[in-house]
Amino acid sequence: MPLNRPNRKIIVLDFETTGLDEFQCSNVSCAALDVEHPDEQDMFNRRCRMWVGAEIGSGSLERNRFNFEQITDRRLITDEQLMDCYMYWAKNHPIIDGQVPIFDTRFANAALHAYGNPFMFYSGENLQDYFNEHRKNRGVQEMKYPNLTTIGDYCGLPIEEEAHTARIDVLLTSECFSRFWDGKNLIKRYKDYSIPIYLKK
Numbered sequence: 001m002p003l004n005r006p007n008r009k010i011i012v013l014d015f016e017t018t019g020l021d022e023f024q025c026s027n028v029s030c031a032a033l034d035v036e037h038p039d040e041q042d043m044f045n046r047r048c049r050m051w052v053g054a055e056i057g058s059g060s061l062e063r064n065r066f067n068f069e070q071i072t073d074r075r076l077i078t079d080e081q082l083m084d085c086y087m088y089w090a091k092n093h094p095i096i097d098g099q100v101p102i103f104d105t106r107f108a109n110a111a112l113h114a115y116g117n118p119f120m121f122y123s124g125e126n127l128q129d130y131f132n133e134h135r136k137n138r139g140v141q142e143m144k145y146p147n148l149t150t151i152g153d154y155c156g157l158p159i160e161e162e163a164h165t166a167r168i169d170v171l172l173t174s175e176c177f178s179r180f181w182d183g184k185n186l187i188k189r190y191k192d193y194s195i196p197i198y199l200k201k
Helices: 060-064 079-090 103-113 127-137 146-153 166-182
Strands: 010-018 029-032 044-047 095-098 122-126
Touching: 010 079, 010 103, 010 146, 010 166, 029 166, 044 079, 079 095, 079 103, 079 122, 095 103, 095 166, 122 127, 127 146, 127 166
Parallel strands: 010 095, 095 122
Antiparallel strands: 010 029, 029 044
16 A cells, blocks of 8 residues: 555544444544644544443543543533534545544444434544554564554654543544655644654655
């Protein structure tokens, strides 16, 4: 696969959810960044309350750094409203790019269809594929299901205390994409982290 930047709009998205089953579990947080506008102030970043009766998978809240009271707070918008807000922000852009976009695409479509919205999202660029393709091109063994910690380290990036919030995952993923595509910095907060020599163009 080519490691060049695709010639289309790229929106990196990440959901935090209460588990892995898109039909039984709920979105609780969503962040997204249009890589053409990489300022953190321009990104999408919203939380919502889980829908009543959604399952909470083992370890999911610990990973997302939420507790039960936070994800059931009635002051938060619903997951339906979260999707409406995202689609407005993204201008109905149908492609989801990210670390593992098939996961986020499944949750996005499940949330829409649960409320009768026929719109369909599609999976785009997968950061794990870029990571393994780059390693293969260097003669390094591929890894099965590398996580963002591993990929970020390969790209010379820190793993922050906030890691695994949707916002930080989107910023890290976007920066990794830029380093694979162009060998360049994209996100201002990561400008002082050296780009490894094997990623420079």
